[in-house]
Amino acid sequence: QTFLARIERHNPQLNAFVTVTAEQALAQADAADQLRTQGKAGKLTGVPMAHKDIFCTKGVKTACGSKMLDKFISPYDATVVTKLKDAGMVNLGKLNMDEFAMGSSNETSFYGPVKNPWDTGTVPGGSSGGSAAAVAARLTPAATGTDTGGSIRQPAAFCGISGIKPTYGLVSRYGMIAFASSLDQGGPMARTAEDCALMLSAMTGFDPRDSTSLDRPVVDYSAGLNGDLKGLRIGLPKEFFDEGLDGDVAKVIQASIEEFRKLGAEVKEISLPNMKLSVPVYYVVAPAECSSNLARMDGVRYGHRCDNPKDLLDLYTRSRGEGFGAEVQRRILIGTYALSAGYYDAYYLKAQQIRRLISDDFKRAYQEVDVIMGPTAPSVAFRFGEKSGDPVSMYLSDIYTIAVNLAGLPAMSIPAGFSNNLPVGLQLIGDYFAEERLLNAAHRYQ
């Protein structure tokens, strides 16, 4: 009831929630109370949360920020939704996001932009901007997000909260509306690493309904939070601290690295030479995959259908033209072009080859260091309209996050301090399955 009241009071201004499921939430809370009185409560029983509107929720609208799915009521729950429900968490509703998770500012949502609670003239980041803003404004203690190129970490940084993108394949993608399947990964967003740890353990686990789900034992991430950081080898990639990084943000990051040194960590400079290619590679791979994934929204099987189609082609073109916003159409066009006969080798195949070089850079780095650290984003939250007219400058706001998705590595963002009264995020990147180590380092710092 406390959180529902806060949502009612603050959401009209923030626009973080697109759907509030108050009645179901109160019923789930009652059930949790009963479990508690029976002594059957787990760590998360009765803890409120909310889902990014990319996760299918049975009987509840799941629109993924798009007019295309504005009337779509999901007939089933995503695996992540089922798992968190089974853990006893209370779902408060669905959170606003960039259309089909394409964006870095939440300005592409059909439901209007989310406001950053720290300064409502600035963006909350994207695409999980609704999740980040809702946690930052304490409309919910925790939320789910997804990260294809930075969409958990960059909004977490802009809104001053914590969020972790797990190793690719750890969290099931079943029922998580697909953007770029080889990059998409769900994860928790909350105030602290400790909260993320609790939630991540409940979200992971093998799922036969996701062909890329990894069959590994579930880890209790909260067990390792207090490990000693003495001797932890931290690598600072010199490419993260170049002229693209805001000077004030750099100072905040340096100061937080100093804290890790005080905690016993050893810090050294490393190099990820192919980092600079990650944005161009991503903007071939992600659009290519999205053009294929979004082909299913054809006005026949799912979502928006135009009025009075005169034939099948007219049905397809008008339904898609009306249902998808400008950024989604741009990605579909780029992706279709990159995959077309004659261009495939020059673009898609080449991008996949460079993708391998990028992950090899990380492989080399993890022979020398345990954790890579740096800024999550090159600046603090920017103002509405500042980048929306210039796609390339918008794309560059993910310059420090995208390589991680191309390599499939785990990474998190935690609050590091402030610049111009806006939060700065510190990024921690680990080797495959190093979630426990990242959460431990983040927790000790916090």
Ligand code: GLN
């Ligand atoms: N901002 C990036 C994009 O627009 C990443 C989005 C994401 O991680 N979902 O594609």
